[in-house]
Amino acid sequence: MRVLLQFPEGLKQKALEIAEELEKKGDKVFLSASACYGACDIAFGQAEAVHADKIVHYGHARFPIPRGRKIAVEFLEWRSDADLEPVLGMALGDADFRKCKKIGLVTTVQHIGQMSAVRRFLEASGKKALVGRHGPLAKYDGQILGCDPGSATSIDGKVDCILYFGGGLFHPIAAAIACKRRVLAADPFSGRILWLDGEKKKYEKRKMGMLALGLQARRFGILVSTKPGQLNLRAAEALKRRLEAAGKEAAILVADRLEPEALENFHSFDFFVNTACPRIAVDDYAQFGKPVLNLAEAVELASLLGKRK
Ligand code: SF4
Structure with missing residues (x-):
């Protein structure tokens, strides 16, 4: 089979290794060299140009693709095992977070597998944790995208604040802009927590x-x-x-x-x-x-x- 592999920036270092494995199994492999920031960005044009039968899109969850495309797309998600406890501990030590009893939990697909552990961690500290229903573009409850903060808005009226765990500020800013409740971002990669009131006001x-x-x-x-x-x-x-x-x-x-x-x-x-x-x-x-x-x-x-x- 002729396959075009597409990787987000953070996974491109794995591309050659994966391509070699697939070639050993008999596939003809092509690597998309374009920048790729989301599951919205499927390289159909490139796949057609190299006569690929299939696109394998790494790192993101399934995303609704407009109908009528002839080339099959397989989404292979990637999961982070980043240690969240240090930033969750920082959140529990934050004076404003301590006042919140009901916490809404949101994250990106990379950390969705850690949702239950985060929930247990907070509940062991006396909090009630809620996970919202996902929006139309996300796949999992609790998952948010920059273009779909539905998992946050669906619990906005039911919680005292929203906790985002994961990398970067783009996703939690989208949640903060869309929600009335305050959003606290806990980033295990920078080791920082940040209430997004300032970012929301600036926006x-x-x-x-x-x-x-x-x-x-x-x-x-x-x-x-x-x-x-x-x-x-x-x-x-x-x-x-x-x-x-x-x-x-x-x-x-x-x-x-x-x-x-x-x-x-x-x-x-x-x-x-x-x-x-x-x-x-x-x-x-x-x-x-x-x-x-x-x-x-x-x-x-x-x-x-x-x-x-
Ligand atoms: S926020 Fe939405 S449109 Fe933007 S890169 Fe992510 S999935 Fe694509």
Whole structure:
């Protein structure tokens, strides 16, 4: 069988070893060399180009792929065995966390296998731990994605705070933005815990600033990614119509990967709307050199513009 293997950045060092094992079993193996940050990003184009029968996507959980693709995709998850006890101990020592009796637990797929152990750890300390129902893009209860914090929002009204365990801040910031309850991130790799109130406030302040700029902007570039799990063309077209009805000019800009350098020569636009991965307006906005809002906020902007007309 001809197989294209796709690895997220953190697992690319294992690619050769895995490729050699599969070749010994008789497969013809190709390695995707593109950057890969999520299960939304399945390399169908590359697989077609090398006539692969199948894509094996490592490191992420199954993600809903639009129908009609001819090449099969197998998701092989990867699980972390990072020691969580030091950061959980830090959380239990935090004055604000101590006041919370009911804790909502969320994490990424890499740590989902540690959910029961974290629950037991907290319950042994007198807490009640709740795991929320996953959203439409995640596979497991308790799992969150930057584009799907459903496991957090589903328990937001039932807990005193939410505890995220896992690496990085992108996922817990998405939960903090979407939830009313405070979110504490416990990162076993940095060995730090952090309440995300400050990050959430910064995001909300920036969003208000962007909405104000959006009201003044004249020409909008609506960014659409062709990555299978990020393609949001219908929403982009609907937004274009709404902006135009509000007297603005708008065009849809299409790319596989939305890179600031590739967009900088589009001087005509004074505002970008991102319909792809929300990381663009949460983490990477400063690289775009122009105001940029994610789709949900841009829909708010379109409503404000509609009311002003
Ligand atoms: S769209 Fe972004 S947040 Fe969602 S799965 Fe892809 S990389 Fe992750």
